[in-house]
Amino acid sequence: MDVILEEKISQRKQVFREGIRDGFPIGLGYFAVSFSLGIAAHHAGLTAFQGFLASLLTNASAGEYAVFMLIAADAAYIEIAIVTLITNARYLLMSCALSQRFSSDTPFYHRLLVGFDITDEIFGITFSRSGKLNPFYSYGAMLASMPFWATGTALGIVAGNILPVRVVSALSVALYGMFLAVIIPPARKNRVIAGLVGVSFAVSFAVTHLPGIKEISSGNRTILLTLVLSAAAAIFFPVKGQEEESEHDA
Numbered sequence: 001m002d003v004i005l006e007e008k009i010s011q012r013k014q015v016f017r018e019g020i021r022d023g024f025p026i027g028l029g030y031f032a033v034s035f036s037l038g039i040a041a042h043h044a045g046l047t048a049f050q051g052f053l054a055s056l057l058t059n060a061s062a063g064e065y066a067v068f069m070l071i072a073a074d075a076a077y078i079e080i081a082i083v084t085l086i087t088n089a090r091y092l093l094m095s096c097a098l099s100q101r102f103s104s105d106t107p108f109y110h111r112l113l114v115g116f117d118i119t120d121e122i123f124g125i126t127f128s129r130s131g132k133l134n135p136f137y138s139y140g141a142m143l144a145s146m147p148f149w150a151t152g153t154a155l156g157i158v159a160g161n162i163l164p165v166r167v168v169s170a171l172s173v174a175l176y177g178m179f180l181a182v183i184i185p186p187a188r189k190n191r192v193i194a195g196l197v198g199v200s201f202a203v204s205f206a207v208t209h210l211p212g213i214k215e216i217s218s219g220n221r222t223i224l225l226t227l228v229l230s231a232a233a234a235i236f237f238p239v240k241g242q243e244e245e246s247e248h249d250a
Helices: 002-043 048-058 061-072 077-087 090-099 108-116 120-127 135-162 165-189 191-207 218-236 242-249
Strands: none
Touching: 002 048, 002 061, 002 120, 002 135, 048 061, 048 135, 061 077, 077 218, 090 108, 090 120, 108 135, 120 135, 165 191, 191 218
16 A cells, blocks of 8 residues: 555656646746736736736736736726636636546546646646646646746836836837737638737727727726627637538548
């Protein structure tokens, strides 16, 4: 019995170290992105500790950016909560996908802890592993990456407090570069995505000037546009499953 326990502990330590190894490069990338988010948090009036805590508990670039913008606009709590849910909804799908890869005897608390920090990058390295997933791999990746994300946000706020206004404004441009880096690669591969991105930009610009709609708060406009545009995209441009693609190719 002791030998089996020792082997299990040894295996957990091994996959935990592998998670740290794979998560460390992700953490370095997180630091650069979250520093730009810290500038947005500075504009929203958050302190370095508040920004650190927000990133530690959220760890989602688009979700945090939307929340910081809503805080700056003095939005209601319900608006912030709904926008956070919508912008981070894809993580629900990732969680469902990962749950199928765990062994059936994996305790619920392990599943819950792993689900706490499912990001695009951690999901990618975790899901690409062969065989049943060991939660200690995710713990290692989380431990190596989460502090970078939270610390980067805090330092971005500190920089926003001490740097000249012109420099802070220049650093704010990095946020748009971050989103372009997210949008451009899939848009280049898929014309539908490229078209939808263009339509989203145009509609978002239009509703800020249309009578009746422009009076709606920015948070509610974001919620409304996200739901309408994503629903329209799902209806008119549904993603084909593997079986449908096979039949089409045949």
